[in-house]
Amino acid sequence: MRSAVCPGSFDPVTNGHIDIFERASKMFDVLIVAVFHNPNKHPLFEMEERVALLKQATSHIPNIKIDSFSGLLNDYVRKQDCKVVVRGLRALSDFEYEFQRALLNKKVASEIETVFMMTSSEYSFVSSSGIKELAKFAGDISELVPPCVAKAIVQHAHKI
Numbered sequence: 001m002r003s004a005v006c007p008g009s010f011d012p013v014t015n016g017h018i019d020i021f022e023r024a025s026k027m028f029d030v031l032i033v034a035v036f037h038n039p040n041k042h043p044l045f046e047m048e049e050r051v052a053l054l055k056q057a058t059s060h061i062p063n064i065k066i067d068s069f070s071g072l073l074n075d076y077v078r079k080q081d082c083k084v085v086v087r088g089l090r091a092l093s094d095f096e097y098e099f100q101r102a103l104l105n106k107k108v109a110s111e112i113e114t115v116f117m118m119t120s121s122e123y124s125f126v127s128s129s130g131i132k133e134l135a136k137f138a139g140d141i142s143e144l145v146p147p148c149v150a151k152a153i154v155q156h157a158h159k160i
């Protein structure tokens with residue numbers, strides 16, 4: 001069985017992420033979307049909320065599994081008996097960070113490959129932080145996030 005892990009903060013999940021999930025899920029038997037608990041970040045959505053929103057927003061993808069993890073990505077990937085990490089790439093600015101992370105991970109876990117999927121042009125400008133900024137000022141995000149996220153973010157807008 002060929003599986004891949006797609007890790008991220010997903011604070012919150014956007015249509016850019018969903019597009020990557022839909023495309024990546026066609027290339028593997030199982031795609032595990034893993035929400036990273038980063039102790040250095042203060043997320044807008046709690047871990048449980050991010051997981052719940054991901055589950056709702058991906059219910060149309062049959063071979064997807066939503067999970068969460070803390071600690072080292074490589075340890076999590078090994079525990080899943082998996083050898084592939086999928087990351088999305090938007091702009092040159094993503095490249096520098098992703099390139100370093102992928103090489104570092106490769107150095108310490110040479111059996112795990114990171115593969116990159118290019119964003120679709122219609123989502124190249126969509127980021128979780130941009131969505132939160134728009135929501136703060138009551139901007140229209142309905143085309144950029146799943147409906148459940150658009151609804152949930154209104155309830156959190158005062159915290160942004």
Ligand code: ADP
Binds near residue numbers: 008094
């Ligand atoms: P992280 O905090 O790990 O960067 P994110 O939730 O911001 O987590 O992103 C998770 C992954 O999805 C990253 O690989 C990121 O580059 C990718 N990604 C985010 N937005 C988009 C988008 N609009 N199109 C393609 N990939 C994206």
